[in-house]
Each structure stands twice: as structure tokens, then as C-alpha cells.
Amino acid sequence: DAKTTQPNSMESNEEEPVHLPCNHSTISGTDYIHWYRQLPSQGPEYVIHGLTSNVNNRMASLAIAEDRKSSTLILHRATLRDAAVYYCILRDSRSTGGFKTIFGAGTRLFVKA
Amino acid sequence: DTAVSQTPKYLVTQMGNDKSIKCEQNLGHDTMYWYKQDSKKFLKIMFSYNNKELIINETVPNRFSPKSPDKAHLNLHINSLELGDSAVYFCASSQVSGGASFFGPGTRLTVL
Numbered sequence: 356d357a358k359t360t361q362p363n364s365m366e367s368n369e370e371e372p373v374h375l376p377c378n379h380s381t382i383s384g385t386d387y388i389h390w391y392r393q394l395p396s397q398g399p400e401y402v403i404h405g406l407t408s409n410v411n412n413r414m415a416s417l418a419i420a421e422d423r424k425s426s427t428l429i430l431h432r433a434t435l436r437d438a439a440v441y442y443c444i445l446r447d448s449r450s451t452g453g454f455k456t457i458f459g460a461g462t463r464l465f466v467k468a
Numbered sequence: 469d470t471a472v473s474q475t476p477k478y479l480v481t482q483m484g485n486d487k488s489i490k491c492e493q494n495l496g497h498d499t500m501y502w503y504k505q506d507s508k509k510f511l512k513i514m515f516s517y518n519n520k521e522l523i524i525n526e527t528v529p530n531r532f533s534p535k536s537p538d539k540a541h542l543n544l545h546i547n548s549l550e551l552g553d554s555a556v557y558f559c560a561s562s563q564v565s566g567g568a569s570f571f572g573p574g575t576r577l578t579v580l
Contacts, residue, residue: 389568398472398558398571399511440509458503458511 359443364463367433375428375462377443382423386445390417390428391458394439399458402428402441406448438466471495474559474572481549482580489544489575491559500542501569502534503558511558517542549579 360378367373379388389404403410403417405426410417416429430437442461472493481487493500499518505511515534516523522534531547546553556576562569 391569391571396574398560398574399569401568401570404568442511460509 359445359459361441361443361459361462363460364465366465366467367430369435369466369468370432373430373433373437373464373466375430375441375443375464376425377427378425379443379445380424382445383447385448387448388417388419388423388426389444389446390415391442391444392437392439393442393461394436399442404446433464433466435466435468438464440464471570472559472561472572474557474575476575477573478576478578480578480580483549483551485549486545486547487549487577488546489557489559489577491542491544491572493540493559493561493570495561495570497561497563497570498539499562500536501560501562502542502544503560503571505556505558505574507555515542515544546577549577551579553577554579 365375387404387406390402391399392402393399403412403415405417405419407419409419418427418429428441440461440463442458444458475490479487499516501516502514503511504514514525514528517534517536533545534542535545536542554577556574558574559572560569
């Protein structure tokens, strides 16, 4: 299974942009790159996903490297409510069951006021 | 108008008991999942159910049995509970083919 590697933790100041990196050097051509976040005592929350092109939505932007071996989740203006664990995972679009999806340790984002 | 709901939120029980966790989604998704999050916070998929096809993760003990009465529900039944089953269990749903998954609030199971 293609794995992802993320820093254990990152820190940001409120109102500043945050760039959360993810390495996935063994990604296959059919893998989508997904980002989720989990606030304390809550279920994971979908943030964004993409395949090859950069993606934007109301929560964040996803920048995907040209070789797809890495990606960066961009929070344009961090707020205290963005403090969470951010997970970068790969999901094979051919798999109807998400059978092999495992969330790793993720990156714990600390936001300072 | 909760998208994915689970009951109960907390479940405390004795070793050896049988318990069930219920999950419902109102998103019209075709696929539903059960995940287990252990004390180290790793989230691992246990089962997925897509249009009446159950896909089982073979590492899950057969004491765990998912049941789907219809496309909107995927319940989890656990027989002969063990201490190691203590964890937070999340239900999720998604459309097929790599789309976004939406998770429920979780059920914290404590086995004494």
C-alpha cells in the first residue's frame, strides 16, 4: 500500500497561512490524495482531495507536485478552530471498499493566538 | 440534519458481553465503513459495505460482524467483548471511487 509521511507537529500564528506537507513517493496513478482533520473528541472531517491538479475549496487549497510524490495542504488564514490533527491519506479510485485505508499519525497543528 | 450519526456515543460494558453500535447516513452514499481508532490514535478500517457487498478486513476478529439492513444503515455487532476491544469506533460513508468520506461522531467503547 502506498504510504504517506507527515511531520509530527507544526505550529502557526493565528491569521497567518499554514502549509502542511505530505510525502507519498510510492503513490500510484489511480491514487487520490485526501486530507482530513480531526478535532479533539470528534470524528475525522473531510478537508479536500485531488488527483493531479491543484484544488481549492472553502476550507483549504491542495497543491500537488508535478510528479505527485508530495502535496501540501494550505490553510490561508489559520484560526484557533483549525487546531487539529491533519491526516494525508491515499485512496485508490479503483477500490470500491476503501479496504486498505489506514490513517497514520498525522500532523498535529498548534495555532497560537 | 446530521449526515452520519452513531448510537450510542459512549458504551461501557463487561468483558464477555455482546453489544451493538448503530450507524445511519442520510447522504445517499453507496458505501459505508467502520473504523477503529485505538489509544495511539491510529485509525484503521475494519469493514466496508458497498451496494450489498460486504468487504471484510481479514485482520478483524470474526467476533465483529457488520449488518446492513439497507443502504443507509450499517450496524456493528460485537460478540464476547475483550479488553482489547476498548477504542473509539467511527462509522463513515462515501460515494464510490475515491470520493470524500464523511465520518460520524464516534462511539467510545470501554470494556471492563
